[in-house]
Amino acid sequence: MPRFSVIVPARGVQGFLRDCLDSVLDEPHRDVELIAVDDCSPDAGGAIIDEYARRDPRVVPLHLRRPSGAGPSRTAGAALACGDYLLFLDGDDTLAPGALAAADARLRECGDPDVLLFDHERTDVWERRSPSGDGPLLEAARDGVFRAAQRPGVLGVAPAAWNRAVRREHWTGRGLSFADGPYEDVPYAYESLLAAGRIAALDRVCVIWRERRRGSATTTPGRHHFVVVERYEELFARLAGGWAGAADPLPLLTVLHARMTERLLAVLDDTDRILPADRAAFFRAASGCIRRHRPAGAPLPAALRSYRAYRSLHGAQELRRDLAKELRDRGEAAARSARRRYYGLRLHAPLDDDLVLYGACGGPAAGCNPAAVERKAREIAPQLRGVWAVREDADTEGAGYAVPEGADRVTVGSRRYWEALARARYLVTDGYFPGATGRPGQICLQTHRGTPLRTVGLDAHRHPAAAPGPGPSRLLEHADRWDFCLSANQHSSEIWERAYPSSYETLATGFPRNDRYFTATADDVRAVRAALGVRPGATAVLYAPAPAGPAATAPPLDLVRLAGALGPRFQLLVRAHPHRGAPDPWPAALREDDAVLDVSGHPCFEDLCLAADALLTDFSPVLFDYAVLDRPVVVHTAGWDAFRLTRGVYVDLPSGLPGDTPGVTAQDEAAIAGAFHSGRWDGPAAASLRAAFRSRFCQYDDGLAAERVVRRVLLGEDELLPALPPAERRPAPAPRSAERAAAQQDGAELTLTGPGAVVV
Structure with missing residues (x-):
């Protein structure tokens, strides 16, 4: 039986889910099971969960049959739990390093209480962290074990699912669960404390909670926020049968009521939740709830006497906001040109x-x-x-x-x-x-x-x-x-x-520009090579480095040295990035021998790729597109460490691992030439790496991307065209195959027209 069962509901969080799961599985305290609940996620969340389950037996995947929401997903995950304690973590949040070990130590120190409260930090989209505000409450309660009636102030801790560990026997014995819909954790958070016989606190940050900008119920305005009033009504109804053995429940009721009032007024004042047209109705619902459950003798906040009083007390603040907005608008209007003002007028057409x-x-x-x-x-x-x-x-x-x-x-x-x-x-x-x-x-x-x-x-x-x-x-x-x-x-x-x-x-369409790699024929490949001036039979190497600039960390190759090292069997097609300007000049002799062709001004990069037998690049993302063609890639890796540290990377190109490295890597001109002369550039090892790279990064490219986009976006069709299976995708033939096909065609024609011809 594991010590902890961490339940992670996942829906629409594929960009953050890996970090969440890794934060649990990478914990030094490994006595944990991770129950990851796929709430019919429309993205790849379910596939990510299955991927983690295949490689780590501690991951228990649960795929729900229909979308249920965070609350029912957590409850469903808890039903599978075997751990001593349940922890709930949202799919876009993470555990702080060492959190499980610290929680386990505190639980053992306190004799395994029913609930362990711990602190959290908030992080925004810029990764700026801020304290939760619960620190002083947790610090004050860190000595010993207690009931809520003994420390009513503990109800001031944020009512959340993910800032506590709950003993599984407490969960099942009290019939705890999460509500269905927004604000689903409010009843659970309070009832888990009020029904607990023993509570402990850990004044340590254990969870990093992410504030979502979009896509969650709390960041979308509308009448669904009215349900927060219903949640508090449900809570008071469930607590009507008793207050955790408290002889005098008034202190608990007073704190709980104050927290409820604070929360409801915060929702009311939040323009990202309550629309102006709904504010009066929400005020009536919230103030009614606050009045009904007001403890004896507790004063009614002045702002709740009437909606007119509320508006009056908030009028000065709103006036300041409106004035500031008007000043900003005047400044913007003064800066607009006549044509920009025309745009504003045409927005009404x-x-x-x-x-x-x-x-x-x-x-x-x-x-x-x-x-x-x-x-x-x-x-x-x-x-x-x-x-x-x-x-x-x-x-x-x-x-x-x-x-x-x-x-x-x-x-x-x-x-x-x-x-x-x-x-x-x-x-x-x-x-x-x-x-x-x-x-x-x-x-x-x-x-x-x-x-x-x-x-x-x-x-x-x-x-x-x-x-x-x-x-x-x-x-x-x-x-x-x-x-x-x-x-x-x-x-x-x-x-x-x-x-x-x-x-x-x-x-998930693929990139429309890459359709060209599937529609081009052998004739197209030969025609592009001829138009560029590629010598018949030459191995054309497209050199397409990343943009240069103040932040560039990859040193450019010496084209004179490289062309000399490659020799006459090879031809360099040099494509300087449009933001880079013309490539560095090279001696006229190289131009005269056609050792180097400047193709920087060519209007179609896809045609350059079709003409090339291989791609030579550094840290340019063009290698992901070129991989669609299933042709060799050589990566110039000089400067990688500086690039990785200063720019940050998502893929470790020089690692040599399948899925990261697309082919041969080389540090300088001599190593690049050696890779070509030895045949490693197109050998079995390079082909194996290229296949893994294509499998990872060319998933959706099959020649139908543009049609998918037009039908789904411009024509409004509901479903995307299905992707072709990888085995049925046919990229354009490599130049050698195209030239071989042409030679066979020419030979067949000569044989058919010559005297005594025999068809072969």
């Missing part, structure tokens, strides 16, 4: 149901995932009208910035831009539209720019060399406007949820 505004910030102004979506929309939804938002300098940036032939375009900041931004029903981007505020009814799709290798979003702001971009507050404002975002793999889905916490829906 009807939305154009057939208008789609596209924008791409990850390179070409009309490229990447949005471009692939736009192409597919033309094919299967021709009734939609696409418009591209491009920078003012787009015409000076080269062919890569041209919009598709026949497509309309607007310049960012122009009058037509503000018109399209205000009236388009659909917004499709891999970044953001400058100046956008969003409006009800608009549907915003965030395609993202690729699978994340380094930290992104809020995660990036914890590292000293985070890439420049919007600050955390602005970043969250952008994420709050998304309705959908795309993912190519479960790895990305979990990171999006954690790094961009908001209420959008993540679509």
